[in-house]
Amino acid sequence: MMIQKEEKEELCVGISHLHLRLQLRLQRQLEGKPRGASKQNEEVQRLVVGFRGCFDTITGDLFDCVDMYKQPAFDHPLLKNHTLQLKPSNLPKGMKLAKSKPASFYGFNDTCPSGTVLIHRTQKQDLIESKLLRTQFREQVVDEDQIEERNHDSITGNWWITYNDELPLGYFPKELLSKMNDYANLVQMGGQVKSLSNVPSPPMGSGHPSNEGPNKAAYFIDIQFVDQSNNWFVLNPKSIFASVDIAGNLHGVIQTPYARFFFVTITGDLFDCVDMYKQPAFDHPLLKNHTLQLKPSSLPKGVKLAKSKPAYFYGFNDTCPSGTVLVHRNQKQDLKSKLLRTQFRAQADQIIEGNHYAIIGTPPAQFYGVYAKMATYKLPDLQAGQTSTSSIYLFGDAKSPTNMIMAGWQVSPVIYETSYPRFFTYWTSDYSDKTGCFNLQCAGFVSTTNIYGPGSFIPQFSTYGGEQKYLSILIARDSKTGNWWITYNDELPLGYFPKELLPKMNNYADIVQMGGEVKTPVNVPSPPMGSGHPSNEGPNRAAYFNEIQFLDQSNNWFVLNPKSIVLGADISNYYNISDNHYVDDKYVFAYGGAGGFK
Template identity: 30%
Template sequence: MASRCRIAISVGLLFLSAVSPAFPFLEANITFGSSKEIRKYRRIQSRLIWLNKPSLRTFQACSISPDGDIIDCVPSHLQPAFDHPLLKGQTPLDPPERPRGHWRTDFAEEESFQLWRITGEFCPEETIPIRRTREEDILRANSHAVGYVSGDQYFGAKGSLNVWAPNVKSSSEFSLSQIWVISGSFGEDLNTIEAGWQTDAYQATGCYNLLCSGFVQTNNRIAIGAAIRPTSAYAGGQYDISVLIWKDPNHGNWWLELGAGELVGYWPSLLFSHLADHASMLQFGGEVVNTEPSGFHTSTEMGSGHFAGEGFGRASYFRNLQLVDWDNSLVPVAGLRLLADRPGCYDIQGGVNGVWGNYFYYGGPGRNTRCP
């Protein structure tokens, strides 16, 4: 299956909203086998109308972006974040104080890293770019290879990860590489914030990208969920992005920054329980969802699709891993632990040096002779 590499963000709290159709249902020349299928179709079309906000400008992806994205420039106060009942009537906040030790350069050399920006244009001020949601984005045993720290109070995480376009076996699976900021108890009241890149979008319910309210976007140049370019090539050029998530010490919101200083937006603190205070675990790495029948493993790739031992130019990597401490300072990650729950399918190897700081290589091909 052809895969598309996208910037992806998520919040691990699931906020469900009851959606009442406010507009006529869209009609199409489709044959349904049952009244249940008709009801499902109408629910999907109603949700698409609700999700895709009125726009001031639209970039037609068929002529601008070969990945097929359509980008709508939506007034910032109408973005999906403010559909959440706790955020009704709010508007985006001003930029926060960045962590001490933060290195920032002009973002100009990276500002066209998404395909929809290939013409050099971007959305007007007071609007944000939103990738138009399609029907297939609503319809659809994990394996991990991660580095992590836990047991302390954390107020953010930063790392650079190279971007690939791994092969994904089916539309019900995905492969991602990202940073997790975590607090709470697994299986109970777990809060997570996640940001990175992903092949294809999640096709299940959950707060990924801007499909449901919560994340407040403040940037008019970056479209969450839109395709990234370029991607790394095996034994060729390597392209990476920097991701920083940190808690604003003045207002308590969790902000997202990409590249060398481009603020994207924030997750309001009031949406969380445990993360309203601090994180208790940080993770960096990859994840694959396996939908193969029991006893088999998917051939969906993680990262480059090659094992960590192949090293630079062939394996995926995270480098310059840092955390934000209680004093709002960026410091190197210490005591990084590595975990691959299916090392025959996807593995991980790490180290420390003077150029990359804390780093690791990770990934793999999925099903192979060591991973049946």
């Protein structure tokens, strides 16, 4: 039965009288008591001191006005020393709050006194305490510390809620959300309903199907996300997935990839940490039923991996959570363009204008893997649109369409918007005609580590005329799964190219190439390659590939007749190869040049 207005007024008056009686009783109880009163008396005192009156709304609800410093939140033991924050320290860039509307707009017949907050008076205490009600609106696959849509205060760490672009209502204290001190991992939004067993479920949203469209279906609009710098950013729509469940609980939600955002030291790049089972690779239709492989089944005979280095060695200020992988967030939307796909083709029957190379190539054979150590250099003088790459190529067919995979290091302002050297991967199933991409920018390479990944900064460089630093790369076919694994610096299996994408490499690669390649816009002098010095300058000055070895079907290393290895450079006056020879059954060569061809 609904309580009438007169009864509510009497109830509020009665509570006021009760407040006075409690206060007098409490004072009598505390007379003569030691300084440490009982917890029960402390609780009574909090209720008495905090109460400031009550009033009802047009909906018939009762609200109490409670001193904001005595509100229920501060009963939590973790908030014992919490400092009340009265307003957000800042707002997302570009956001301005409108003037808040009067209380009557929100259905209140009065306002609480200044310095108090509204507390809705629930009549059924068992609803608050029951586990059923707490679990009623849990989102699927999220931790209790995750929230749906909030604004993280960059100074205090509290999570603020702002209502209707005008009213900062309050916040979730950081002390209660230990796993959200810096960021939220996941965002979900949508609808959810609860129904008792054998009772028809209630409507959701507008109560009409979502496919009825605008003005009929319920919509979420103007959805935006905030990054570490309080800037808005957008997500690739393909990374957002929808979920509809028809069971005891109904929900229709969209969910972002599992992600956190942080800066890479020195370079300033943003990386997302994405659930490894929801990484971009698995958007590919050929990988619909692919089983994620977490580590190689075996290694080449005699290979032992060293302990991987900590994240800060690779330039990161933190690590991704376990179960996630690093995905470089690239702002360039033209990464999938045909121009960029063809940028790193090895030499072809038809020369691509602006592409130049100095590489070695093997004769056709059955290659199950290859290993090499390549010197890394900083090349700071590249211009916009230029790229310089040093890499290993494996081909699945000498004829077109050709399967090809690559790994190595590159400097590419067009891809990364900086001139820092990066580790990279590339794949194509049709010689870069319609398929292929770098790193994790499209469905392809499967990453398996949260420490390092394609697109990451290379932390150590060689000094011209001084100490040489090397990047070692092992690309090897897994004998059990058929996937092509990449192992980084003799310590870290980074991930693999799935066999499903490389039908002409199911058993082995036909040809191996390695060396340098550059790309430059037409009429712009070509960039440096390798160390930026000619290959004939020799050790410590020219860039080298060292300790090159090839794998056979039994995971053993084998050597090639050096006379069968082909050297190729399209403009040898600018880029060339020299000092190629075997050292203890391991092949070596120097390559590169200063560039300047126009």
